[in-house]
Amino acid sequence: MPGGDQEPGRYYVGVDVGTGSVRAALVDQRGTLLAFADQAINKWEPQFNHHEQSSEDIWAACCIVTKKVVQGIDLNQIRGLGFDATCSLVVLDKQFRPLPVNHEGDSHRNIIMWLDHRAVSQVHRINNTKHSVLQYVGGVMSVEMQAPKLLWLKENLRETCWDKAGHFFDLPDFLSWKATGVTARSLCSLVCKWTYSAEKGWDDSFWKMIGLEDFVSDNYSKIGNQVLPPGASLGNGLTPEAARDLGLPAGIAVAASLIDAHAGGLGVIGTDVRGHGLACEGQPVTSRLAVICGTSSCHMGISKDPIFVPGVWGPYFSAMVPGFWLNEGGQSVTGKLIDHMVQGHAAFPELQARATARCQSIYAYLNSHLDLIKEAQPVGFLTVDLHVWPDFHGNRSPLADLTLKGMVTGLKLSQDLDDLAILYLATVQAIAFGTRFIIEAMEAAGHSISTLFLCGGLSKNPLFVQMHADITGMPVVLSQEVESVLVGAAILGACASGDFTSVQEAMARMSKVGRVVFPRLEDKRYYDKKYQVFLKLVEHQKEYAAIMKGD
Numbered sequence: 001m002p003g004g005d006q007e008p009g010r011y012y013v014g015v016d017v018g019t020g021s022v023r024a025a026l027v028d029q030r031g032t033l034l035a036f037a038d039q040a041i042n043k044w045e046p047q048f049n050h051h052e053q054s055s056e057d058i059w060a061a062c063c064i065v066t067k068k069v070v071q072g073i074d075l076n077q078i079r080g081l082g083f084d085a086t087c088s089l090v091v092l093d094k095q096f097r098p099l100p101v102n103h104e105g106d107s108h109r110n111i112i113m114w115l116d117h118r119a120v121s122q123v124h125r126i127n128n129t130k131h132s133v134l135q136y137v138g139g140v141m142s143v144e145m146q147a148p149k150l151l152w153l154k155e156n157l158r159e160t161c162w163d164k165a166g167h168f169f170d171l172p173d174f175l176s177w178k179a180t181g182v183t184a185r186s187l188c189s190l191v192c193k194w195t196y197s198a199e200k201g202w203d204d205s206f207w208k209m210i211g212l213e214d215f216v217s218d219n220y221s222k223i224g225n226q227v228l229p230p231g232a233s234l235g236n237g238l239t240p241e242a243a244r245d246l247g248l249p250a251g252i253a254v255a256a257s258l259i260d261a262h263a264g265g266l267g268v269i270g271t272d273v274r275g276h277g278l279a280c281e282g283q284p285v286t287s288r289l290a291v292i293c294g295t296s297s298c299h300m301g302i303s304k305d306p307i308f309v310p311g312v313w314g315p316y317f318s319a320m321v322p323g324f325w326l327n328e329g330g331q332s333v334t335g336k337l338i339d340h341m342v343q344g345h346a347a348f349p350e351l352q353a354r355a356t357a358r359c360q361s362i363y364a365y366l367n368s369h370l371d372l373i374k375e376a377q378p379v380g381f382l383t384v385d386l387h388v389w390p391d392f393h394g395n396r397s398p399l400a401d402l403t404l405k406g407m408v409t410g411l412k413l414s415q416d417l418d419d420l421a422i423l424y425l426a427t428v429q430a431i432a433f434g435t436r437f438i439i440e441a442m443e444a445a446g447h448s449i450s451t452l453f454l455c456g457g458l459s460k461n462p463l464f465v466q467m468h469a470d471i472t473g474m475p476v477v478l479s480q481e482v483e484s485v486l487v488g489a490a491i492l493g494a495c496a497s498g499d500f501t502s503v504q505e506a507m508a509r510m511s512k513v514g515r516v517v518f519p520r521l522e523d524k525r526y527y528d529k530k531y532q533v534f535l536k537l538v539e540h541q542k543e544y545a546a547i548m549k550g551d
């Protein structure tokens with residue numbers, strides 16, 4: 001009986017592979033998390049801008065967390081399993097063994113991570129082709145997508161990797177293959193990161209033009225020639241081998257996967273908002289923007305017709321919510337930037353010591369410290385003369401310029417805790433201004449957004465959430481389940497099990513509003529002024545670059 005809430009004990013397992021850790025949850029039909037576990041994963045940075053991981057290490061972490069969340073449960077009640085993961089590139093040989101993606105020849109490190117920027121020369125050449133597929137990635141391909149990384153492998157690791165490779169997977173598809181033995185790819189990963197079109201399939205001319213004609217001649221067998229919608233049931237379900245690894249019954253339904261940001265989108269965007277006084281109540285779901293904030297932030301807006309937003313990825317058809325086009329804005333480093341700013345400050349050891357003494361996280365400590373020093377004014381006003389441009393790892397959206405750098409203006413000689421707290425605040429605000437910049441670009445192109453739905457690790461930070469509300473002027477909805485990305489993964493498992501008739505039905509039933517944070521409209525004038533400065537920062541940065549380029 002599809003969607004029958006009255007049937008107790010139908011559970012789904014969601015597995016979410018983020019940049020820094022793997023998380024799993026046991027989730028019921030109402031979207032409630034009954035158990036949660038997480039496990040850190042290894043990352044390597046053998047040289048600047050090269051970021052690598054290991055698919056064996058990640059699978060082992062998936063097994064650890066999955067076994068933990070199903071402990072003590074009647075395994076027969078588990079109906080489906082869904083994976084989401086970062087859009088990193090996994091390389092395997094023809095026998096599905098890991099291949100090295102590095103000059104050292106270390107085959108354990110067989111993943112080029114999403115934030116790896118090694119393929120700069122390759123992406124410039126790809127963009128110079130002006131091929132029509134680029135229209136569907138915001139006009140400019142990102143160095144973080146798969147085509148430039150594949151070209152880099154061909155040009156740099158021909159003998160040790162490229163010639164031996166049998167399978168290139170997006171990480172979410174690697175996980176579903178590992179669980180089921182099915183090599184079919186998810187429409188989500190292929191459309192968003194590999195230039196596949198939901199309507200027209202692969203474009204041979206693109207791969208030939210960029211020098212990767214190899215894929216065309218073998219009918220795309222190495223990158224995927226069978227494509228399934230996210231949530232579709234794969235093959236015969238969980239293989240006996242994977243079932244042993246994960247501690248689950250063989251044969252349970254396993255879903256075609258999603259990229260992590262897209263799973264977060266499914267986990268929050270379809271929720272029933274009645275009774276919360278939100279402008280999006282009674283309005284189409286297209287007035288909502290899901291913002292998934294972890295190591296990076298991703299801004300997911302959907303539309304009935306394709307909308308072309310310069311510098312914002314997409315439009316991607318059916319890549320997140322079936323039947324809708326998706327535009328995906330993004331900031332490549334947000335959580336990672338906050339961590340970087342805080343950990344690199346001279347007062348960081350003092351912060352750590354004080355937070356530990358109070359049994360608080362460093363961010364909870366910093367937030368309470370800001371409350372202490374703000375005196376009578378709103379906390380956000382502490383940065384009246386300190387401004388940050390947040391593109392320390394280039395700009396993903398809406399400028400699509402990977403050469404941009406971070407900027408800080410208003411530095412003083414002090415290095416104390418007050419100074420660290422205010423720099424942290426200015427960084428959080430800069431990220432929120434970046435979100436406003438992306439929303440303005442999306443609205444200028446035809447989106448009409450009234451409400452933000454935040455999830456991911458940073459949504460646990462009340463300052464980050466309030467600054468997003470104040471700076472965008474929009475209410476921010478937080479889900480009942482903080483781990484909404486895992487709810488998204490579980491929704492996939494639920495769809496694969498056949499317990500819901502559609503992704504939309506599962507979304508509506510399994511995601512719930514927790515709390516709404518409204519903007520402090522009385523502070524609007526201050527943030528409008530800071531936004532003017534924010535836009536000046538990048539204008540000035542471009543002027544500096546032009547001066548230095550001149551004779």
Ligand SMILES: Nc1ncnc2c1ncn2[C@@H]1O[C@H](COP(=O)(O)OP(=O)(O)O)[C@@H](O)[C@H]1O
Nearest residue numbers: 018019020021294295335363456457458460461
């Ligand atoms: N309780 C919290 N308060 C403040 N920041 C947090 C909290 N929990 C996680 N974060 C921040 O969120 C980021 C990681 O988010 P997460 O969703 O776990 O990332 P990923 O999916 O990329 O692994 C980190 O920068 C971390 O500092």
Ligand SMILES: O=C(CO)[C@H](O)[C@H](O)COP(=O)(O)O
Nearest residue numbers: 018019086087261294295296
């Ligand atoms: O490109 C992306 C989604 O399209 C994400 O930025 C990438 O997958 C990393 O996610 P996270 O910051 O949650 O680890």
